[in-house]
Amino acid sequence: MNIGFIVCGGACLLFLLLTLIFTIFKEKSVMLISGFNTMQKEKRELYDKEKLSKDHRNIFLIWAIIQGIGAILAYYISQYIAIIAFIIWLIVFFKDVHLDEEKAFGKYKK
Secondary structure, eight states, X not given: OOHHHHHHHHHHHHHHHHHHXXXXXXXXXXXXXXXXXXXXXXXXXXXOHHHHHHHHHHHHHHHHHHHXXXXXXHHHTOTTHHHHHHHHHHHHHHHXXXXXXXXXXXXXXX
């Protein structure tokens, strides 16, 4: 049993599901974004929800591609390639994480 394939494949499916949710529900899906859902309603209205939804859809798609490639390579080459895929995903993930609300959503202001 190739644990690297299973982990990367599961993560890929999860991120594809999130991509699908953000594609189907568009502006309604922004309530799933951490930090945005805790804002006051008046403050949320100041942001472009469509652009926010599209950007997060694209982020989840990139994450799914990274994990998908990791799963394929882990299956055909070595399960340890899954570790490399996970490290690459962590780098991309932390590049997009912001603890400050202004940094996280500033570019989406109307």
